[in-house]
Amino acid sequence: xxxxxxxxxxxxxxxxxxxxxxxxxxxxxxxxxxxxxxxxxxxxxxxxxxxxxxxxxxxxxxxxxxxxxxxxxxxxxxxxxxxxxxxxxxxxxxxxxxxxxxxxxxxxxxxx
Amino acid sequence: xxxxxxxxxxxxxxxxxxxxxxxxxxxxxxxxxxxxxxxxxxxxxxxxxxxxxxxxxxxxxxxxxxxxxxxxxxxxxxxxxxxxxxxxxxxxxxxxxxxxxxxxxxxxxxxxx
Numbered sequence: 001x002x003x004x005x006x007x008x009x010x011x012x013x014x015x016x017x018x019x020x021x022x023x024x025x026x027x028x029x030x031x032x033x034x035x036x037x038x039x040x041x042x043x044x045x046x047x048x049x050x051x052x053x054x055x056x057x058x059x060x061x062x063x064x065x066x067x068x069x070x071x072x073x074x075x076x077x078x079x080x081x082x083x084x085x086x087x088x089x090x091x092x093x094x095x096x097x098x099x100x101x102x103x104x105x106x107x108x109x110x111x112x
Numbered sequence: 113x114x115x116x117x118x119x120x121x122x123x124x125x126x127x128x129x130x131x132x133x134x135x136x137x138x139x140x141x142x143x144x145x146x147x148x149x150x151x152x153x154x155x156x157x158x159x160x161x162x163x164x165x166x167x168x169x170x171x172x173x174x175x176x177x178x179x180x181x182x183x184x185x186x187x188x189x190x191x192x193x194x195x196x197x198x199x200x201x202x203x204x205x206x207x208x209x210x211x212x213x214x215x216x217x218x219x220x221x222x223x224x225x
Contacts, residue, residue: 004154009152034213036213036216041218041219041221042218042219043116043202043204043216043217043218043219044155044202044214044216045216046213046214046215049213087155089155099145099157099160100157100214101154101157102154102155103154104152104153104154105154
């Protein structure tokens, strides 16, 4: 059965304290792995898509990497405005539709 | 404001009521989705529409009834709900394989009393 697991569930950081979030997946075949950011009371906002092992994407203080079993979202020198829930999702290869299967998310709190 | 608009933002309904959630996308996408988000749980896919045709019904109870009159509009009709149906209901859209990611609306916070 396809599965997406995110860890830790919650992460509290001091401003400037770099850290990483993990997304491990077990799927029959990966078409793409997606990262989203969700602020309270809002819908998820698209960050990155990764397609193959070894691929990396960057956006400001965020960097996403992908291996054959997991993805990491690295937050470098975070600021309070990086506080949010970060969601990971996978899209299955050979699927006839475009659905994404999500993990439960990691809630990041950055203190000034 | 994103390219996907959901109304209402908040809804409180009794278990015997009938209500509808509305989603509209202004992005020219050809696929639309309903997801349910409960606290501490992964987003649960409910329905998928591709070119107005329903391609997935993820074992959703019949008290939830989707409608997609055209590729820009999506509705979720609700009737005889249970308290455990209280959640954030998210609409999303994508183009083709969704490789550029879904665009989500801000959601409707539903409370069933």
